[in-house]
Amino acid sequence: MTKRPENIIVGISIGDLNGIGSEVILKSLEDTRMLELCTPVIFANVKILSFLKKQLNLNVNLHGIDKVDQILPGKINVLNVWREGVNLEFGKVDENVGSYAVKSFVEATKALKEGTIDVLVTAPINKSNIQSEEFSFPGHTDYLNQELEGNALMLMIQDNLRVGLLTDHVPINEVAKHLTEDLIRKKIQTINQTLVRDFGINKPKIAVLGLNPHSGDNGVIGDEEEKVLKPALKKIFEEGILVFGPYSADGFFGSNQYEKYDAVIATYHDQGLIPFKTLSFGKGVNYTAGLNKIRTSPDHGTGFDIAGKGIADHQSFSEAIYAAIDIFKSRMAYEEMVANPLKIKEKQL
Template identity: 75%
Template sequence: MIKKAENIIVGISIGDLNGIGSEVVLKTFEDSRMLELCTPVIFANVKTISFVRKSFESTAMLHGIDRLDQMVVGKINVLNVWREGFDINFGTNDETVGKYAIKSFVASTKALKEGLIDVLVTAPINKYNIQSEEFKFPGHTDYLDKELEGNALMLMVQDDLRVGLLTDHIPVNEVAKHLTESLITQKIDTIKKTLIQDFSINKPKIAVLGLNPHAGDGGVIGKEEEEILKPTIKKIFDKGTLVFGPFPADGFFGSNQYEKYDAILATYHDQGLIPFKTLSFGKGVNYTAGLNKIRTSPDHGTAYEIAGKNMADFNSFKEAVYLAIDVFHSRNQYESISRNPMKIREKQEEKKY
């Protein structure tokens, strides 16, 4: 059954309540047109979110529920994940607030896993104050990789610009030893699959960036390109995947080469994120590719420095909601076509004319 747009259930983990997450969530859904696109469910507590709403004089109307079967289409539903109250002090790092951020995230992930929500959009957390005996993960992606089927890959998306990461939250001095043929092959396979099923690109072209300056300059400035990246890329290309590189990262973005590819695979976090955030104009989205469920998030953090000041730009969060819905539709269409060979032939015939 194809869902009507407004019936797509978007679960939202509230993130760090001392940051800007709750502000961008409420600002996104103040626009009633958003409720024609989906039914949001915020995993938190209605009294807590009402406090935030009043502090910003938000016009968002909340509907508190105790069970997901009580959600109402056309309303901003808030599922009561906890009952007790606690202090919210915008702009401060607080372990108690971090604990509730994880309560929201774990509950929303469970609902996603069980199919009670269709997609998950996560507001920003503080990676420091979430750590505990029960939660020992660097962030959202690592936990989702453990809980959901597949191999998680961080893919930053803004329109046709898509930047994935070979390695993400590891120290720079450990990147080289993580670059193995197995990892590179896995990440390229994941990007190819997500471009086909989630972005409806039939023959995706993927670029891989080099690790070293000038992509190693033929081995003069590092051996990783010659010894690992080039042979692995060639092996994958020879099997039919349109993958190219490794390219020197600076010239690749500076000369607009990135526009020729459907996705770019960076070797480490800042190599991919710095150009992406520069080019995405505050509308970038972090998409967790490679999993059997759909999760997106804005491309920014808690922004304590502006939290509580009604200054947060909500465009990245809104784009995260849009992308989650788009991927939901694309994946459903892909699965429907895959189950029906006649539809594949029909689409091939359409392309001839």
Template identity: 70%
Template sequence: MVKHSENIIVGVSIGDMNGIGPEVILKTFEDNRMLELCTPVIFANAKIVSFLKKTYELTANIQGIDKIEQIVPGKINVLNTWREGVNLEIGKLDDTIGKYALKSFQAATKALKENQIDVLVTAPINKYNIQTEEYKFAGHTDYLNEQLDGDALMFMIHEDIKVGLITDHVAINELHKYITAELIEKKISIIHQSLVEDFKINKPKIAVLGLNPHSGDNGVIGKEDDEIVKPSLQTLFKKGIQVFGPFSADSFFGSNQYKNFDAVVAMYHDQGLIPFKTLSFGEGVNYTAGLNKVRTSPDHGTGFDIAGKNIADNGSFREAVYSAIDIFKNRIEYKELTSNPLKKSTAKV
């Protein structure tokens, strides 16, 4: 049986408190209709969150708790992840605030692993000030990949476009070390499974962008597309995955070819995220596919330049919450349908 929406517990990591994270979180849950969809739990400190609520002149109903078991439906629960006071200089990069962002994220991840929360939505962090001797990850995704079961994949999602990445936070001059047939086949298989299980698409069509300009122009501009990418796609197609390409990345989005597919696979970060954010900014969501738990985040960063001005748009964070809830429910439905082969599937064809 699918879990009732109001019982879905959405864990929220506070992100960098000097950025726009707290603002977009509180603006999202200030809308009482959100509290009818789920029960939010922010991993932070109730006094700090109350201070930030006043800073942004919001009326959200804050409920401080010390244990998950104390959650109150219909309120914004703040789990006291630390007790001490913290000095905020909103809009400024601060190593100390980075450490609290890490505390929040790690506590929320632990709660997710232990099934104390159903899904995790992460507010933006700064990749520089979150680094410690123990935490040397480029962002949320790599840490979640270590802590949870499965193979993490950055999947940018929107109602009109979905973009998955073969590589994510990899320097351009290092790409050639990562683009292998094994990696391509693994990542596309994850995307295919996510489309089926998380988005209820029975027979997804997947487009793949070429690594080199014009997909190599038959070897004139690099041989990787002919020697690595094309054979990998042929292997996947023989296994029943409807994958097509490689397509020349420069014209693929401008010609609206992406509309013919359920997802697009990019070879590297900016190749996929520049067109994705251009087409969906403010409504896009960063989803970590391939793991046994659901995690989403907004498609923007800490926004230090506008933090504290009460002008941040919470649209992407709100969509991240919606997406996490939908994916969580779709996974439950998928398990029910596949555990009973006689049950008629309602998945989109």
């Protein structure tokens, strides 16, 4: 059933309150046109957000609620996940503040799972101060992978530039041993399905970057391309997925080769994210592909060095909201097409 734009409910987890998360959230929602696109629900506490909006001199009207059935379209809803006050110290790594980031995120994930929100946009957390006996995950993605069906994959997106990773938060000296045919197959299948279902691309073309300089130079500078990557990509291509490579990473982006493909898969974190962030100019979005629900986040961290100063750029967070809405609509259209292929064909005629 098609939803009207203003009824798409965007859940927002607050992130680290000592960082820039609250600022970029409130700045994004300061533009009243956002309420024509969705109904935002911030999982936090209305008193602390009211304090922060005054501190940052932001013009936003907040609507405090205690239950999800009190969500109102046309309002910036703040669901009170906790009641007590929180002592904030901008720029400080604080375990107590980290625990509130976890409370917000866990409650928002629960609402996403239960369908009371349609999509989730997460503000940045500090990975070191969220760890506890109750929450022992490196970050958002690992927890979502446990709670939601599928195989989570980090996909950085900005317009038609999409960069995925074969390995993400893996030390450089361990990347090679993680590159197996099984991993490569799973990641490529996930990205291919995401491009079809979430971005409306019928026959996606996917490029894969090599691990070594010059993509190994036929085994002269490392043999992972010859022994693992090339055989795996050949099999996957023969099975019907349009995957190409491995390409030499050093000139791939500078020569604009990426423009020929619907997605690029890097073998490790910095190989993909350095060129992505260089090209996306602060508008990039981190999308967790491969799950049965939609989650996006901005492409930056907590920004402790500028927290509380009112100078944080909210563009990436705004883009994360827009991307979540667009992907939600695309996925609904895809699911309708799969469920009623004849009806869709009749509409096209």
